[in-house]
Amino acid sequence: MPPTGEATAACERVIRTLQAEERVPAVAAAVVRSDRPGWSFALGDAGAGTPAGPATQFRIGSVTKTFTAVLVLQLRDSGMLDLDDQIDAHLALPAHGQLTIRSILNHTSGLQREPWGNLWDTLDVPDDTRLLEEVAKAEAVLSPRRRWHYSNLGFALLGHLVSAKTGAAWAEVLQDRLLDPLGLSDTTVLPRGDAAQGYLVDAYSDHARPEPHFDLRGAAAAAQLWSTAGDMARWALFLAKPDPAVVARSTLEEMYEPVVVTDPVNWHTGWGLGLQVAPQGSGSDRAVDIGHNGAMPGFLAGVWCRRGVEIGAAVLGSSGTAAGITSAPHKLIAESLRLDPVRVEPWTIGGPAPREYAGILGRWWSEGSEFVFRWTKGHLEARSASAVAAAPPAIFAFEAPDLFRTVSGREAGERLEVFRGPDGAVDYMRWATYRFTRDQQTYA
Incomplete structure (x- = not known):
C-alpha cells in the first residue's frame, strides 16, 4: 500500500520549511516503513550548482557510532568478549585500559571527549598508531560511571577493539558484517566524487563558506562515514526491525535501554549502548525514538527509528549550523504515523493457556x-x-x-x-x- 498523499505532502513541507528557515544549502530526507513503500525528498544545491538528489552523499558524523556499537555487540554475541571486560583484555593500551567496554559504549567511562591534541583546531588527525600511543596523554576527566560524558576518543578505541578481535581493519569489518549484508551500498568510508559540499552558513548574510573535508584516520570509528538519506533511513529501520542473520532483536533491545541521561535537569535524552534514546510526546501519546545525531564540519545528520514501530527516518544536511536537521526526523516519523497510520493487523485465534x-x-x-x-x-x-x-x-x-x-x-x-x-x-x-x-x- 503506497503512503497517502497527505502524509507525503506533510513530510515534504517539514523539509522545505527546514531548508528555507534554517538556510540549509542542501538537504535530503527519507522515511522507510515495513508496511508500505518509502518516501524520499531532496532539495537545494549540493555544490557547484549541482541539485541535491536521492543519490547525494552527506557526511553523517557520529551516526557512525551506531555501526561501531553494533559491531561490538556482534562480537559479544559470538563469545569474543564481554561488555564488562576491561578494554585492555582485548586491546593493548598504554593507559586507561581498566575502562570497561560497556562504560565506553554508553559514554560513562569518564574518558576525555577527543583524542589527545587539538584535533578540531589544527585538523591534525592522528593515524591508527599515533592515536593508540597518545592514549597515554589523554585524561580521565571524570570517575568511571560518575555521569554521562561524550567521548569520541572512546568510540575510536572501540573501532580499534573491533580490529584487534577480528584481525581486520575496522572499515573492512564494517563492510563485511553490516554494509554488504544490509545492502547499504551508498554508505562509504570515503566520499564519492558527487558528494555534497559542507558549509558554514554566515549568521548575518546569505553567504556560505565551504568547510574542509578530511579523513578521521585513527578515529574513523567515531564519525567517518558518508551516506545518503535513503541508506540511513534503511539503517534506522534495521535498528527498529533487525535482520536476525545480522544481529538478534534481543541484542538491539539491550542497546535501546537507557542507562544514563545526558542532561541532569531536563532529562530529554538518555543513552543506551551506543544509541540515543529520545522520549516523544506525553501521556497516552508517549513514544520513544531510538537513533543518533551526527555532526562534522559543514554537515549535520539525524537518523532515528521509533521503538515498537517498524519505521525509520533520516535527514541529512550540508550546514553545520542548522540545528533543525537533527529534530526533523522525529517530525517526519510523527507526521508519517499521524497521517498514514500503521496497518492494523487482524487478531487471530490462538491456543488456550495451559x-x-x-x-x-x-x-x-x-x-x-x-x-x-x-x-x-x-x-x-x-x-x-x-x-x-x-x-x-x-x-x-x-x-x-x-x-x-x-x-x-x-x-x-x-x-x-x-x-x-x-x-x-x-x-x-x-x-x-x-x-x-x-x-x-x-x-x-
Missing part, C-alpha cells in the same frame, strides 16, 4: 496497584493497568512448575512464583518478591 496456569489470568493487585495477566502468542505476559499504550508488557518464560522468569519488560530477570491453596487453585503470586493478590490488601 490448564494448570489458567488461574493466573486476569486482574491482580500489588502495592495497591492493578495489573493484568494474559496468555497470548504462546506465553504469559503482564501489564500495569495504568501503563501507556507504547509501554511493552512484561513477558515470562516457564522455568519450573509454578515458577516463571521475566525475560523482558518490567522486572526483567526477576522470578514470578505461583502459590496454591489446598485445592490446587492459585491463591496468590510473588513477582520480584512482591505479593500479588486478587483484591487490594495492606502489607499486614
Whole structure:
C-alpha cells in the first residue's frame, strides 16, 4: 500500500520549511516503513550548482557510532568478549585500559571527549598508531560511571577493539558484517566524487563558506562515514526491525535501554549502548525514538527509528549550523504515523493457556496497584493497568512448575512464583518478591 498523499505532502513541507528557515544549502530526507513503500525528498544545491538528489552523499558524523556499537555487540554475541571486560583484555593500551567496554559504549567511562591534541583546531588527525600511543596523554576527566560524558576518543578505541578481535581493519569489518549484508551500498568510508559540499552558513548574510573535508584516520570509528538519506533511513529501520542473520532483536533491545541521561535537569535524552534514546510526546501519546545525531564540519545528520514501530527516518544536511536537521526526523516519523497510520493487523485465534496456569489470568493487585495477566502468542505476559499504550508488557518464560522468569519488560530477570491453596487453585503470586493478590490488601 503506497503512503497517502497527505502524509507525503506533510513530510515534504517539514523539509522545505527546514531548508528555507534554517538556510540549509542542501538537504535530503527519507522515511522507510515495513508496511508500505518509502518516501524520499531532496532539495537545494549540493555544490557547484549541482541539485541535491536521492543519490547525494552527506557526511553523517557520529551516526557512525551506531555501526561501531553494533559491531561490538556482534562480537559479544559470538563469545569474543564481554561488555564488562576491561578494554585492555582485548586491546593493548598504554593507559586507561581498566575502562570497561560497556562504560565506553554508553559514554560513562569518564574518558576525555577527543583524542589527545587539538584535533578540531589544527585538523591534525592522528593515524591508527599515533592515536593508540597518545592514549597515554589523554585524561580521565571524570570517575568511571560518575555521569554521562561524550567521548569520541572512546568510540575510536572501540573501532580499534573491533580490529584487534577480528584481525581486520575496522572499515573492512564494517563492510563485511553490516554494509554488504544490509545492502547499504551508498554508505562509504570515503566520499564519492558527487558528494555534497559542507558549509558554514554566515549568521548575518546569505553567504556560505565551504568547510574542509578530511579523513578521521585513527578515529574513523567515531564519525567517518558518508551516506545518503535513503541508506540511513534503511539503517534506522534495521535498528527498529533487525535482520536476525545480522544481529538478534534481543541484542538491539539491550542497546535501546537507557542507562544514563545526558542532561541532569531536563532529562530529554538518555543513552543506551551506543544509541540515543529520545522520549516523544506525553501521556497516552508517549513514544520513544531510538537513533543518533551526527555532526562534522559543514554537515549535520539525524537518523532515528521509533521503538515498537517498524519505521525509520533520516535527514541529512550540508550546514553545520542548522540545528533543525537533527529534530526533523522525529517530525517526519510523527507526521508519517499521524497521517498514514500503521496497518492494523487482524487478531487471530490462538491456543488456550495451559490448564494448570489458567488461574493466573486476569486482574491482580500489588502495592495497591492493578495489573493484568494474559496468555497470548504462546506465553504469559503482564501489564500495569495504568501503563501507556507504547509501554511493552512484561513477558515470562516457564522455568519450573509454578515458577516463571521475566525475560523482558518490567522486572526483567526477576522470578514470578505461583502459590496454591489446598485445592490446587492459585491463591496468590510473588513477582520480584512482591505479593500479588486478587483484591487490594495492606502489607499486614
